[in-house]
Amino acid sequence: MTNNKVTRHTRAVRLTHWTVAISGFVLLFSGFGTMPLYARFNINKIPGLSWSGDFLIEQGLHYCAAIIFTAAVFFHLVFHLRRREFAALPKKGDVKESLEIVKAMVTGSPEPPSGKFLAEQRLAYAAIGATSLVLIATGLINLDPAFIQTVTLTHTVATMLFLVLFLLHVGAFLIKANRPLLPSMVTGRVRRNYAEHRHTEWEI
Amino acid sequence: MKFSRRTFLAGMGAATAAAVLPKSRAQAAADSSDTYATLIDLSRCDGCSALNTPLCVAACRTKNASRFPEPDPAMLKDYWPKNFHEDWSTRREITYELTPYNWLFVENVYLDIDGKEEQVNIPRRCMHCDNPPCVKLCPFGTAKKDKNGPVYIDPVACFGGAKCRAVCPWNVPQRQAGVGVYTYLDPVPVGGGVMYKCDLCRDLLAEGGIPACMSACPKQAMTIGKKPDIQRHAEELAASYSGYVYGKTEHGGTGTLYVSKIPFEKIDAALMDGINDSKKVMRFHKPDNVMQKHSALVKTALFAPVAGVIGAFAATVSKREDSNDQQ
Ligand code: HEM
Ligand code: SF4
Ligand code: SF4
Numbered sequence: 205m206t207n208n209k210v211t212r213h214t215r216a217v218r219l220t221h222w223t224v225a226i227s228g229f230v231l232l233f234s235g236f237g238t239m240p241l242y243a244r245f246n247i248n249k250i251p252g253l254s255w256s257g258d259f260l261i262e263q264g265l266h267y268c269a270a271i272i273f274t275a276a277v278f279f280h281l282v283f284h285l286r287r288r289e290f291a292a293l294p295k296k297g298d299v300k301e302s303l304e305i306v307k308a309m310v311t312g313s314p315e316p317p318s319g320k321f322l323a324e325q326r327l328a329y330a331a332i333g334a335t336s337l338v339l340i341a342t343g344l345i346n347l348d349p350a351f352i353q354t355v356t357l358t359h360t361v362a363t364m365l366f367l368v369l370f371l372l373h374v375g376a377f378l379i380k381a382n383r384p385l386l387p388s389m390v391t392g393r394v395r396r397n398y399a400e401h402r403h404t405e406w407e408i
Numbered sequence: 409m410k411f412s413r414r415t416f417l418a419g420m421g422a423a424t425a426a427a428v429l430p431k432s433r434a435q436a437a438a439d440s441s442d443t444y445a446t447l448i449d450l451s452r453c454d455g456c457s458a459l460n461t462p463l464c465v466a467a468c469r470t471k472n473a474s475r476f477p478e479p480d481p482a483m484l485k486d487y488w489p490k491n492f493h494e495d496w497s498t499r500r501e502i503t504y505e506l507t508p509y510n511w512l513f514v515e516n517v518y519l520d521i522d523g524k525e526e527q528v529n530i531p532r533r534c535m536h537c538d539n540p541p542c543v544k545l546c547p548f549g550t551a552k553k554d555k556n557g558p559v560y561i562d563p564v565a566c567f568g569g570a571k572c573r574a575v576c577p578w579n580v581p582q583r584q585a586g587v588g589v590y591t592y593l594d595p596v597p598v599g600g601g602v603m604y605k606c607d608l609c610r611d612l613l614a615e616g617g618i619p620a621c622m623s624a625c626p627k628q629a630m631t632i633g634k635k636p637d638i639q640r641h642a643e644e645l646a647a648s649y650s651g652y653v654y655g656k657t658e659h660g661g662t663g664t665l666y667v668s669k670i671p672f673e674k675i676d677a678a679l680m681d682g683i684n685d686s687k688k689v690m691r692f693h694k695p696d697n698v699m700q701k702h703s704a705l706v707k708t709a710l711f712a713p714v715a716g717v718i719g720a721f722a723a724t725v726s727k728r729e730d731s732n733d734q735q
Contacts, residue, residue, distance in 0.1 A: 216723055239547055245597075246489055258576055260701055267705035270711045278716025279723070286724040344709060346544070353549030360547040367579055 209393040210408045212320075212385075216283065218392055223276040228370065230269035235363055237262030262275075274340050291320045294330045298323040309381055317404040328376075332369045338362040438444035443663070444557040444613065445638035446622075448531055449645060450668040455514050455529030461503050464531055467624030468512040469503075471609065475563075476500070477602060478510050479586025488597040493585040506532070506690070508584035508604035512621055515690060517678045519670060528668070528675060530623070531630065532690045533606040534559060534580045536663030540728045541698045542572035542581060551581075551603075556636075557614060557663050560607035565589060567599035577659055577695030579687055608632075608663075635663070642667050660697040 211220070239255055242248045248257030255261050284290070299323040300325035301316055308315040316323075340358035341352070345351075376382050399408055450598050456462035479497050486493050500509040515530040536559045543551045543559055549564040561572065561581060567590050572581045581603035590599025606627070609619035613632075617623075622630040631638070639656060642665040646653050655667040668675065676692040683689050 238545070239569060239571055244487065244490065244569075260698065263698065264702050267702050267709060271709045274709065274712035275716035275719065278713040279719045282717045282720035283723055286720060293487065340713075350555060352544055353546075353552060354640070355549075356545075356547055357549040378711065407730075 208396045210396050210399045211392055212388040212394045212399070213392045215392065218389060219347035219378070220276050220280045220283070220363070221389055223272060224280070224336075227269040227273040227276065231266060231273055231339075232363070232367060232370065234262045234269060238266060270340075270343055273336075277336055277340060281333075292326055292329045294326045297325070298327050302327055309379060315381075315402065318402060319405040320403060328369070328373060332366070332373065335362050335366045335369060339366060428651035442556055443635045444536075444608065444632055445635040445663045445665060446536075446608075446619075446630060446632045447638050447642050447645070448664065448666045449629050449631075450528060450530060450625045450666060450670075451651070452647060453514070453529045453531060453625075454627060455516055455527070456626075457527075457529075462514045462529075462531070462594075462620035463624045463626060465503050465510070465514060465629070467620040468533075468606070469510065471612075471620035472511060477584040477587040477604065479584060479601075480591055482587070483586040483591045483594060484587075487515075487585075487600050494583040494601060495585050496582070497584065497586070499694060506580060506582050506605070508582045511604065511606040515679065519674060519678050521670065526670070528670060528678075530666070530675070532578075533552050533621075534608075535578065535659070536606075536608055537659055537697075538661035538663065539659075539697055539699050541575040544699055545575050546572055554610055556613070558610040558613065559663075560610060561603050561605060563588065563602045563604070566602045568601035568603060569599055570603065572603055575698050577697075578690050580690075592626070618689075638665060654692055659695050660700060666692075 236242070238259060240257060240259055240262070242253070243257035247401075248254050250256075284292075304316050305322055305324050307313070339359060339362045342355045342362065345355050377386055381402075384394055384402075388394045396408075399406060456464075460534070470559065476498065477493065484493065484495050484497075494508045496509055499507070503510055503513060510526055512531060512533040515528075515532055517530070519526050519528060536553075536557055539561050540551070542561075543553045547569070548565050548567060548710050550562040550567075551559065552562060553559045566588055567584070568583050568588055570581070570583050571582070573579050582605065583601045583603055585601040587652040588599070590600035593599065609617070609621075612619060618632050619630075622632060631641075640658070642653050645651070645667045649669050651667055651669045652671050654668070654672045655662040655664045664671070670735055678690050679691060680686065
């Protein structure tokens with residue numbers, strides 16, 4: 205480990221992140237594919253995507269990605285539970301603190317001191333995590349017809365939420381202040397001076 | 409022939425003729441373990457050949473007329489980016505296929521049986537499947553199945569995306585543009601109307617009655633009863649004229665049993681004769697149920713949480729991973 209870099213994400217964490225991200229993307233794509241949106245919007249006319257209008261292919265894809273996504277999410281939960289790593293969970297006052305961070309990003313004033321995760325990162329984590337759990341639960345349940353309505357509708361509504369959060373998450377890297385974090389999801393490390401500046405309370 | 413509608417009703421605990429069925433039948437509907445099934449005896453149906461419109465079809469149209477869609481003319485426009493929309497409101501009179509204004513039709517097919525031509529008439533409508541993909545896959549939960557069998561679509565919350573039709577092996581639900589929740593989202597190009605189909609006259613069933621098409625039939629070609637009774641009667645009937653049953657196992661089982669003297673493969677072949685788009689015909693094939701297509705994947709998915717947990721335990725026993733990441 206070089207001195208001007210600090211480890212932020214271990215290999216297991218990075219692997220889980222990309223497994224969830226890729227399978228999550230496939231779930232979004234194939235979920236909409238089963239609706240069936242692509243035949244309607246001529247996506248299946250795009251060269252190479254002619255399969256996208258096929259219900260059975262989309263359904264098979266959705267189920268395969270669901271297996272990977274679900275396993276990865278459960279891996280993540282138990283992995284960090286066993287290691288007693290709870291830094292990403294929201295704390296009291298995170299809403300107020302996130303607003304201050306956003307304000308700081310806009311006005312350029314200094315951000316409030318942070319630990320390993322910023323308040324807004326903790327909130328984002330909780331939101332996308334909860335949405336994912338709802339999607340897993342409603343996806344796995346194949347209840348009798350009396351309940352199925354609520355289940356499928358919840359799955360659809362949670363999908364819309366997931367889509368918004370997914371886009372916000374990716375969109376966050378358009379903001380310059382967040383960009384030093386990008387390489388860390390590939391290499392696992394961030395620049396030491398970034399960490400010391402932004403995550404003053406992080407015991408590196 | 410020992411078989412008659414009366415036998416069914418006796419089996420259901422009501423010995424009165426169908427048309428004047430007493431309210432006591434409502435008990436059957438209230439008991440959730442009692443699923444309805446219907447039997448259509450093709451040896452009885454003559455397609456009302458003397459009439460322009462078969463009586464069952466006419467009865468269905470009259471009974472459901474107040475529920476037919478009245479589209480907003482301003483919304484009768486193409487589904488962007490497609491250059492079509494499904495508007496049947498100017499063709500309400502059509503009785504020879506399923507439309508939003510016609511939930512039952514009679515197929516007429518001519519077959520060559522031992523050298524002589526025979527006409528077969530087949531009342532067709534929703535099969536009210538046991539494991540209906542239209543219900544299980546509706547993203548908005550508006551296609552529903554009652555505990556006692558009828559499958560129906562709630563027009564209030566239907567977007568008209570037509571997923572139900574895409575997954576129905578008989579293309580039963582039919583779309584009318586210009587009605588439903590999607591009109592409120594205009595000009596956002598989502599949805600396309602509301603889907604319509606037979607609901608087995610669930611309102612009449614709840615009152616202890618029988619479907620309008622059945623009471624209208626002068627030949628008593630259609631009967632309704634509890635599933636085990638109907639299944640038994642269908643088999644007895646088929647045995648009585650060495651015939652065949654369709655709908656018992658097809659598509660994972662349906663609530664509609666057709667009984668015919670002629671094998672259904674033959675009927676299907678005759679229906680498909682000269683047709684190049686199989687979606688245009690309501691077939692007698694052996695379709696797979698899309699709910700079963702990926703059953704191995706579904707079973708695997710149920711174990712995914714376990715796999716994840718086992719993986720996490722495996723990953724956390726290793727001390728090495730632990731020590732190189734302190735936060
Ligand atoms: C990121 C996560 C997910 C997204 C964005 C997503 C999205 C969607 C969408 C848009 C649909 C179609 C609309 C609907 O029926 O509600 C759908 C259907 C469905 N999803 Fe998901 N989903 C996700 C995760 C899962 C998971 C984890 C499972 C199972 C373990 C699952 C199982 C299903 C099932 C069974 C359906 C019904 C449609 C079919 O069988 O083809 N989904 N999903
Ligand atoms: S026949 Fe089609 S519309 Fe009717 S219950 Fe079966 S799948 Fe649904
Ligand atoms: S059961 Fe009712 S809705 Fe269905 S075809 Fe018969 S009359 Fe029409």
